[in-house]
Amino acid sequence: RAGQERFDQIIAEDSRIEPSDWMPEGYRKTLVRQMSQHAHSEIIGMQPEANWITRAPSLKRKMILMAKVQDEAGHGLYLYSATETLGVPRDELVRQLLDGEAKYSSIFNYPAMTWADVGAIGWLVDGAAIQNQVPLCRASFAPYGRAMVRICKEESFHQRQGWEILYELSNGTPEQKAMAQDAVNRFYGPALQMFGPPDDDSPNSQQSMAWNIKRFSNDELRQRFVDMIVPQAQALGLTLPDPDLKWNEERGHYDFGELDWGEFMSVIKGKGPCNVQRMQRRREAHENGAWVREAASAYAAKQASRQQDAADTHLIGA
Amino acid sequence: RAGQERFDQIIAEDSRIEPSDWMPEGYRKTLVRQMSQHAHSEIIGMQPEANWITRAPSLKRKMILMAKVQDEAGHGLYLYSATETLGVPRDELVRQLLDGEAKYSSIFNYPAMTWADVGAIGWLVDGAAIQNQVPLCRASFAPYGRAMVRICKEESFHQRQGWEILYELSNGTPEQKAMAQDAVNRFYGPALQMFGPPDDDSPNSQQSMAWNIKRFSNDELRQRFVDMIVPQAQALGLTLPDPDLKWNEERGHYDFGELDWGEFMSVIKGKGPCNVQRMQRRREAHENGAWVREAASAYAAKQASRQQDAADTHLIGA
Amino acid sequence: PEDVATYALYLGDDALMLAQRLGYWISRAPEMEEDVALANIAQDQLGHARFLLSYAGSAWGKTEDDLAYFRDANDFRSCRLVEQENGDFGQTIARQLIFATYQYELFSRLVESQDETIAAVAAKALKEVMYHLDHAAQWTLRLGDGTEESHRRMQEGLYYMWPYVEELFADDDLLRDLAERGIAVLPSTLRESFDQRIQPIIEQATLELPNVTGAYGGDRLGRFSEHRSHILGEMQVLARQFPGATW
């Protein structure tokens, strides 16, 4: 097939596939799954931080937090649009999320219990997201790469803002510092797990790398992330909760301890502290909004038919 | 007509009319109106105090407040039952309330903004209610009188509890005392207006008195109330917001200033601070509960038909 | 300067309360585009609030956060409209339509305030408020002239919010004095243009002006709202738990 050949060539040249290009069904499916999971993660990921909008402890922080959660909605929207170019409408993607068929990043099944959690989410969760996403700016599927460029710019603001929240806490009262340390203790492990299981247990990764969707392995990304956050944690004056964490001169990287993959798998399977809560909130927003969306459609239909009538009248008059 | 004669005789003897007795249509209508207004007032009257249940400042006060608001629901229920003996079902009475056809006591259109308001409502509003209700225990319509006996017992607890809340505040910190004084300042006038307009402007009162429903005129009840609360206010160490209030040796009563009847009339006509809010909350509770009430009916119908089936089976089997 | 500062509180507290109410919607909106839109409006209002509270605070040596987090309910000067509960989306849109129309008329005039700071805030805010008004008007049309259910809900939303319209246009001594000095706009002078702007939108949306009287009160002293203490309890909880902390 000419399509396959051309596709292979584009991949070999590390060029970009556009939605109008022929692509293998597996490539399309992989992208739809990955991109929509990414979109769902942005949308579900609004919840833990939105939990603190009404209680943010200064007006400046409230402003930044609203902007951040808004950005996540925006990212969700870009990513749904980019996924739609692969032929699956947003309604269908949202249905998959609400019916529990589609997944989203497990990290958002952890609660944001304190204000410091907002900081830890920004610093660690957005930090891990950036490590994942920067290479995706060069993903072979062009609309995905373009969405990522836009998203990565904003994410790096978010990470910086999260770090600043923790910095203020860490340099505040002893209670504030304790709150910051507690948040880091709870989010460190789950953040490292955001890169997915160890390479040995990640069967799909290789195909994604062959297709130039994924550029680095899970473990490579995780290592980069650890190398990035260790000095940042030092600058914060906070400890990362891993006794095995230490600089390895030989490797030129930080060594770190084994993660609790049993917990990771159980959260993925629905046992996270907030899985059901997150889905309930999303479903409620969707269901409570149904009458609004119906009204918008009905109004649009009426408007279209009024314009049609006006056009008809004009024709008859002419 | 024998019915009318017998009715007149019962009234003349100051005996009691039972639901099965003949009664003039005007008497029935007056009672339905008055009793259902009274029931509605109990139900709407739950709202200002319920506003503080979740925020009551001690567990003891929270307990007392929950019991009080519960009593109000109970009073509403007795009074709807008593009104039903006059042939109007509760559903219809509730419909009249929700559609804005029926009235409830205007006092509940004032907000309970602070914890001290809970005290002021107990002391002044329940206090005024008792003055109104004690004579109603001897109302000529027997079910009304019986309901009132039960209600009055509980109301006097409530008044006492309200007074205690204010007593604690008045003997607390300066801020607490100021909060108590502010609440009394806002509730004093509206509480005095609970007895209705001055006798000269109260055309229906006379007929009600002739029927032995009402025993004392509005102004008489108001005077008793003022005479009761002045020493209670002194015991609290709080001021009543009326510069004209003073003991009249000659009359053996307290004189008091003119009330703002313009405000009274405008609140009755819907201009109170909370008229719309109260009705909205009541309607929402009713509408949000519709599916529950439907389920209960459907279940009851199923149960009845199951029992009928069982009975039929039994007959066939026999 | 204290009277101008108090006027800045009138304006700033309105914006702050509305931002707080709208902030709750983010992540709960009826469509994702609305999460973005409501977050936008909330941030605009919060921006006005911060500017105005900072300005007000300068008269008393206080920061925006001192004023937002450490005043008690009876020291706020917000109108009741912005304190009303979100309710359903129709109720929120009704509140938006009324408030944006009012703010649009107000800021259109305040750009000429003799107080330079207030004139500058109004000029900046005016563009934003035009968007808020357009957003609310568009939704009023869609909901009013959408389905039977949306029409009913939008009409109810207007009904529940309308009692708090009158207060927006109530004058008081402070306002009269400041208006005379060309600093404030006398609210009563805005009512006619408010009506002329909002009525056609309501009519075009096949809705009716609510037949409900204004709620008694309206002195911006918080003497008549049960909502304010709930809003502040939530908004201030963390800041008050750590007095003196920085964030």
Added chain:
Amino acid sequence: PEDVATYALYLGDDALMLAQRLGYWISRAPEMEEDVALANIAQDQLGHARFLLSYAGSAWGKTEDDLAYFRDANDFRSCRLVEQENGDFGQTIARQLIFATYQYELFSRLVESQDETIAAVAAKALKEVMYHLDHAAQWTLRLGDGTEESHRRMQEGLYYMWPYVEELFADDDLLRDLAERGIAVLPSTLRESFDQRIQPIIEQATLELPNVTGAYGGDRLGRFSEHRSHILGEMQVLARQFPGATW
């Protein structure tokens, strides 16, 4: 005595949080009889809470109000089930059904506690909890076997609450130690009788046991609930505004 006091907090905080959640329903219930019924249950739970917190406080020289109003979120020991939002009436009834069944099994055994105070609370509470269980079971039947909508909502309510069941039966070192001394009941030993009691009710109501796994966590340390800080923010707001005041 501190370990017994901590156990009293486990029991008392559960009751307090549930009372707080139920208290919100009063004046908002689907029928007026339910305003009365839910107020009843809320008062019973608040009664247990007061007794247990007073008892716990005696070990530390604290009053019930010190413990209720001046502990921070991470010092509470409530389970997540009772902290869950009320949701609609179906969700509230699901929470009631689960918690009343659990409490019934627990108090049935705690009446034999070697700690006289705990045994006495359990004996008093047991009668009340029988009523709570009956109330919840009756409503579960009506809603489950009522209309299509009520069946759906009740089933969803169970689904949303079921992740927090597992935690009720989680043992920890304190519980193991106290159970060995005959003071506490080891929660895991209640699970079987819980299942045997609740399953027939759910089945009779034509409902299904939710197919959902238990939520990770379950250590009563509040490390996994976003709700607790909201509940406490509201409950404690006034008491904390006036520290040291009496009411």
